[in-house]
C-alpha cells in the first residue's frame with residue numbers, strides 16, 4: 001500500500017487511512033493540465049483546501065490506486081490494441097508531455113516508500129550511497145530502504 005502522500009500545494013500530508021478502510025476516498029486529488037490532449041504538470045493535492053483553478057483536470061486519488069489505477073495510468077502511455085485498431089497512427093504516442101514526470105507520478109502512487117524517499121534523490125550523501133547503482137535500484141524496495149536509512153543516519157546526533 002502506498003501513501004500517505006505529500007501535498008504538492010501545501011506540503012502537508014494526505015492521509016490514506018480512509019482509502020485503506022475503503023471509506024472517505026476523496027481526501028486526495030490528482031490534478032493536471034492538458035494541451036491538445038497531452039497531459040502535463042501532474043500534482044497530488046488535498047481535495048478542496050488545495051484546489052487550484054489553473055489545473056483544469058482533476059480525478060480522485062483513489063482512482064489511480066490498485067490494479068485499476070495502474071490500468072488507468074497506463075492508458076496515458078498506450079491506448080492499447082482496442083483503440084489502436086481504429087487509430088494505428090496513435091501507436092507510440094503517449095498522452096503525457098514529460099515521461100519522467102509521469103513515471104514519478106506512477107512511482108508515487110504504486111511504489112511503497114517512494115513518496116517518502118523521492119525528495120532525497122538529490123541529496124549529496126544519498127547520491128554518494130547510490131553511486132554505481134543501476135537504473136532500477138534507487139526506486140526498488142531495497143533502494144528506497146537504503147535512501148531512507150541514509151537520511152535517518154544523517155538525522156542522528
Ligand SMILES: [Zn+2]
Nearest residue numbers: 007010046050
Ligand atoms: Zn494541501
